[in-house]
Amino acid sequence: MSHPTVPARPAARHGWAPALAAVLTGLAVMVLVATLGLLAAGAAALPDGAFPRVVAATVVTAVGGSVDITGDAGVFAETRADLTALPLSVTLVGALVLGAGFLRPLRYRAVASARELAGWAARIAVLWLAALTGLAFAARQTFALDVGSGTLGDLTGLLDATPRVGFTADVPLTVLFGLLWLAGTLLVALLVARGAPLPGRLLRRQEAVRPAAHAMLELILAYVLIGVVATLIAAAAHGHVAAMFALLLLGLPNLVWLAVTVGLGATWHGRVEGPFGLPVPHVLDAVLRTPDVSALNLRSLTAYDGRMWWLVVVDAVLLLVVAFRMAVRSPARVRLWQHALHLAVALALNVLMMCLTGRVSVHFGMSLLGIGDLGGGLSGELFLDPRLWQAVGLGALWGLATGFLGGLPARWVRRRRAVHAR
Structure with a gap:
């Protein structure tokens, strides 16, 4: 008596198209969350059309990128500013979505070789590097600060010392820390997902x-x-x-x-x-x-x-x-x-x-x-x-x-x- 065989699930492909989908989905969700958060914070009122570039800077900092803040107030004044803070809501959402995109083609598998996992991660890393570099170049803007109409406003106008503040993403550091963030995200995704395949030597x-x-x-x-x-x-x-x-x-x-x-x-x-x-x-x-x-x-x-x-x-x-x-x-x-x-x-x-x-x-x-x-x-x-x-x-x-x-x-x-x- 013959028993019907259950057809095996086809192995998921993890080529360039799924890698592009994973990267674009992760970035799209991060940009959406950052945009909505900055709109709620009133950043849409920033002068000189700075809002899209502030969104880019927020996403850059969310993955560990470096954004330098600069100031200029003429020859009679000095401005300075520094900011070190991660918008962790954007970071967490991006990590969850990108990790899920990384694991999706690997489902229905029990074992995967280290070479296969490294090749799949490398495809995502190449596309992530390109997208992150573009964001880093977009994350730069300079705009004037409104100091009001009182004595301070009169002084800054008289001395031509109207403060201007700008930000510029450090592209090399952003790429470095962004790749480290990606590597950590993918590694944690493999460790956390109980059904994700691992190389045979690591199963024990x-x-x-x-x-x-x-x-x-x-x-x-x-x-x-x-x-x-x-x-x-x-x-x-x-x-x-x-x-x-x-x-x-x-x-x-x-x-x-x-x-x-x-x-x-x-x-x-x-x-x-x-x-x-x-x-x-x-x-x-x-x-x-x-x-x-x-x-x-x-x-x-x-x-x-x-x-x-x-x-x-x-x-x-x-x-x-x-x-x-x-x-x-x-x-x-x-x-x-x-x-x-x-x-x-x-x-x-x-x-x-x-x-x-x-x-x-x-x-x-x-x-x-x-x-x-x-x-x-x-x-x-x-x-x-x-x-x-x-x-x-x-x-x-x-x-x-x-x-x-x-x-x-x-x-x-x-x-x-x-x-x-x-």
């Missing part, structure tokens, strides 16, 4: 990496989803809808990463000075807007608002949930202490990524006739910097504890499944 290693990597992806997406809900509730309750949507579409993960690490017990140092209107919880602005550098941690936040202890509760609950899911997905031979170690390493690396990408440094100022920084909205400073290794160490400790505790009920679930299977 995946049980120690993939469940923990997938748990970190679930953790990140859960935190971002909570941030989205909280932002929408705040917009409905307190107004400022445009500012809230600008935060949502440009920098929500920046705020989420801060909340996550503070909930783990980490400390950030920061300061806000000048006319920055931050669309963030009032307690955060209150702690940072001081004459000296402030320590931002659970102690300083709860001194203003005792409800900030909920950050610890949210961290604990989500980590226990992902630890349980990681243990359930792992092979039965993985021991409890190994679950704890795997989650500790994964969470420490995740916290390291959050701290490195969540740093913010913004400064701008103008001096006239050598007399300091002028006020009137033309000077300000904002910076936020973590105690890096303290945060990473706390992440490892939390990972050990929650990995062990989350693995305990997973063993009971596995035993129940084994009993029912008999």
